[in-house]
Amino acid sequence: xxxxxxxxxxxxxxxxxxxxxxxxxxxxxxxxxxxxxxxxxxxxxxxxxxxxxxxxxxxxxxxxxxxxxxxxxxxxxxxxxxxxxxxxxxxxxxxx
Numbered sequence: 001x002x003x004x005x006x007x008x009x010x011x012x013x014x015x016x017x018x019x020x021x022x023x024x025x026x027x028x029x030x031x032x033x034x035x036x037x038x039x040x041x042x043x044x045x046x047x048x049x050x051x052x053x054x055x056x057x058x059x060x061x062x063x064x065x066x067x068x069x070x071x072x073x074x075x076x077x078x079x080x081x082x083x084x085x086x087x088x089x090x091x092x093x094x095x096x
């Protein structure tokens with residue numbers, strides 16, 4: 001059961017982060033210039049161009065992925081404490 005939860009959390013969290021950064025970054029590149037997160041305006045204040053994907057969407061995807069990974073980390077720490085498992089450090093294993 002733990003393996004399924006681990007794989008699902010890693011896939012979901014990593015997938016959301018990768019989609020928000022790489023996937024939508026490629027969409028922005030394919031859409032063409034401007035590449036900035038803010039709308040491009042002229043001196044009169046008229047909007048000339050806007051980003052293809054709203055920056056709030058990209059930020060939301062990345063933050064959702066980080067939240068999933070953070071919750072998985074908290075779950076792993078809580079279950080390790082509850083079962084009494086403890087990971088040794090490299091110095092502990094070398095001393096044996």
